[in-house]
Amino acid sequence: MLNLEYMWDLLPVLLSYLPLTLEMATIAMLFALVLACLLAVIRVSRVPLLNGLSLLFISFFRGTPLLVQLFLFYYGLPQLVEALVSINGVTAAVLGLTLHFSAYMAESIRAAIVGIDRSQTEAALSIGMTQSQLMRRIILPQATRVATPTLMNYFIDMIKATSLAFTLGVTELMGATQKEASSSFLYLEAFLLVAIIYWVVVELLSWGQRRLEVYLNKAYQR
């Protein structure tokens, strides 16, 4: 039935590609967070012109499949911009993941910002704080706390989504599995193993997420 010995030998091989997967997800997450905060603030403050552009951006990246976006960046854009011909798969994947997830995250952060009662904004303005001091010191710290569980979900989604990078020729966890499987012909073993690896990583993160939520719910309560 299952060739367990093969799976056992394959495990360290596949695990050696896990860091790249986590790295891509983490970097994309950090960029996406910054971009999402920016988009959310623009939307909430209704900055003229930029607000319209943000809406368009969010609508496009939520309205089209991630795989299509990745192909667009990796295969499509270089045709338009000469300098991008040398874009490598990892960069294209991180770029695509960043833009795609920032669109979703912007909406959760926006909702969290809008949920903070208006009186704090007025109080901050009344003592002479500027709009940006208000955002940085009062609103965003609270909004990111409120949005953290949702943002963690997006991070988990992001880790799974890095597997699409293999379609751009990146040998990350999924790409490596694909290669191993096609040389051994033991497809079931290889893909089952990689599924388990993703699963365990996600479970670990979910556990961390629950701990974090308990901690966050207690914040500002003392």
Add this chain to the structure above:
Amino acid sequence: MISLEAVTKRFGKQNVFSDIDLQLERGEIIVIIGPSGTGKSTLLRCINFLERPESGRITVGDLRVDAQHATRADILKLRRRTAFVFQNYGLFANKTALQNISEGMIVVDKMPKEKAHARAREILKRIGLADKSDAYPAALSGGQQQRIGIGRAMAANADVILFDEPTSSLDPQWVEEVLNLMKQLAAEQQTMIIVTHEMQFARDVADRVVFMDEGQIIEQAPPDELFTAPKDPRTQRFLRKILAPTGQTVP
């Protein structure tokens, strides 16, 4: 030392008030009373530019701001000289009591953190909450939160503190401690403009009571005079309505 000249505020087509004039001296305490929807809150908010008046001039000490030409810098300066106490406290939920008070000193006045915290501790002592310095607003009673709100206004070292119904959201058991703190400020000659429905308090601390109705200042006089011998029929009607349930009589 504080004056409003011809201040006009509209919301869309609705004229809340036009050409309002009001003067007060340093150390003076004014209480504004009047029916709901008259524009009392809006007037206070205009002084601090939480609402931008359509026109008029606001002078605080040597700072004179013309609503039509006010720049961002003017507005920030004016806000630092006019502190605001809100009905719903408006405390920063992510900051402790101490930080709520020191925030403006650190961020707006650019005071070194240690110095700002030392001053905030002094203020906490004056408002009787020295032991709550590290508590977050969620862990404080309504009365304590509003006292922190007043402490934050004190920290601004403003020329005038504006109070918009500071006790209206409070459970009855906390009203007294907040009014007492305000009386303490009054005794220290803090200039204040207070919108309130607490008539006894108005009698006790106000130097002058201003009655507003439908966007106009109808009548203003020291409390003894306004409460016992109101001149305008609208003032009489309002006082009769509001004082009747308390058993006080109005001539």
